[in-house]
Amino acid sequence: MNCRAYFPKSEIAINYAPQFHPYADIDRQVIGSDFEKKSKIYFHGRCFALKNQAVWDVPLNSIGEDTYLDRSIHHRFGPGSIRNIFDVHINYHVITSLLTYLKIYYRIHKDLLELKTKNPQFDQNREFSKTQLDWRYIKTLSWYWLFIFSIYYLLRKISRYLFKHNLIFRHQDIKTIWSYENK
Numbered sequence: 520m521n522c523r524a525y526f527p528k529s530e531i532a533i534n535y536a537p538q539f540h541p542y543a544d545i546d547r548q549v550i551g552s553d554f555e556k557k558s559k560i561y562f563h564g565r566c567f568a569l570k571n572q573a574v575w576d577v578p579l580n581s582i583g584e585d586t587y588l589d590r591s592i593h594h595r596f597g598p599g600s601i602r603n604i605f606d607v608h609i610n611y612h613v614i615t616s617l618l619t620y621l622k623i624y625y626r627i628h629k630d631l632l633e634l635k636t637k638n639p640q641f642d643q644n645r646e647f648s649k650t651q652l653d654w655r656y657i658k659t660l661s662w663y664w665l666f667i668f669s670i671y672y673l674l675r676k677i678s679r680y681l682f683k684h685n686l687i688f689r690h691q692d693i694k695t696i697w698s699y700e701n702k
Contacts, residue, residue, distance in 0.1 A: 520614040522667050533649040587630040628682040
């Protein structure tokens with residue numbers, strides 16, 4: 520379930536968006552500008568370094584901040600306003616169970632719905648944040664990782680279906696589904 524974290528090149532943007540590429544051309548990272556232009560250069564979650572606190576617009580009732588904030592920044596400030604940094608070390612909590620996986624992706628699903636509700640014109644910006652697995656790259660990995668990515672792919676498809684049709688977590692308060700022991 521954490522396979523994308525081990526192989527950053529395994530996930531690429533669905534839509535090519537050259538208006539987001541100035542950073543890749545000006546300030547190349549170790550991963551290389553060719554890959555960065557195919558990646559989700561303009562979005563990222565997990566960790567933020569904000570120069571201005573006014574950028575923070577996450578509503579109090581939002582479950583999480585990483586999915587909501589990066590898309591909100593792009594929506595409000597436009598292309599090139601946020602960048603995915605590949606050559607930095609970030610410690611995060613790995614997904615250790617299927618239940619944790621479902622909770623995390625349910626939070627992401629709810630954050631995206633919140634952003635869409637708050638900003639009806641968000642749909643056109645959402646197209647730029649969509650990603651897909653790069654099977655050409657994944658097929659260059661060992662059979663073990665190809666199998667792991669296949670399982671991950673199936674899990675993502677199933678969970679998206681469950682969330683879209685409200686078949687899981689529908690009678691629970693969102694704050695009980697996603698909560699930190701500490702933050």
